[in-house]
Amino acid sequence: MVNVLGTISKLKREPDELRPLPPTVLAQVEQKLRLEANYHSNAIEGNTLTLGETRSLILHGLTAHGKPMRDHLDIQGHDSAVQAIEDAEDEDQGFDGALCSTTGSPWSACRLSSTVSRQEMHRSTMGQRFSA
Numbered sequence: 001m002v003n004v005l006g007t008i009s010k011l012k013r014e015p016d017e018l019r020p021l022p023p024t025v026l027a028q029v030e031q032k033l034r035l036e037a038n039y040h041s042n043a044i045e046g047n048t049l050t051l052g053e054t055r056s057l058i059l060h061g062l063t064a065h066g067k068p069m070r071d072h073l074d075i076q077g078h079d080s081a082v083q084a085i086e087d088a089e090d091e092d093q094g095f096d097g098a099l100c101s102t103t104g105s106p107w108s109a110c111r112l113s114s115t116v117s118r119q120e121m122h123r124s125t126m127g128q129r130f131s132a
Contacts, residue, residue: 034058038078047071 021029039054049057049071053064058079063072 031059034079034082038075038082042071042074042078045074047074049075 020026035055035058036051038058039049039051042049042054048067049064053067054075056062056064057072057075063069
């Protein structure tokens with residue numbers, strides 16, 4: 001057990017020594033996570049856009065030929081909702097009805113106390129109501 005903990009500590013030190021990440025690297029990591037989380041979250045719901053098509057839509061506003069408009073709107077809605085939550089976190093606003101109505105999504109009737117799970121946020125962005 002001691003060897004395992006020592007190995008874990010050693011492995012943890014390696015990335016810790018790289019911190020803080022340079023702003024350009026941090027931006028690349030955040031963009032990659034944003035794109036992949038959006039893609040995978042929508043793919044499990046049956047969205048047909050590929051990761052590359054999702055990247056083109058989010059970064060450049062380009063739609064994929066022959067793909068349903070609903071798939072594009074789902075990706076954009078998910079991205080907007082995540083961005084609104086991240087902006088609220090950055091500004092220390094917390095989550096309440098005001099956030100729900102400012103996203104322009106079907107959240108107008110939601111009741112949020114202090115946090116919203118990504119699953120709840122995803123369901124609401126997809127046009128399904130939930131109760132908190």
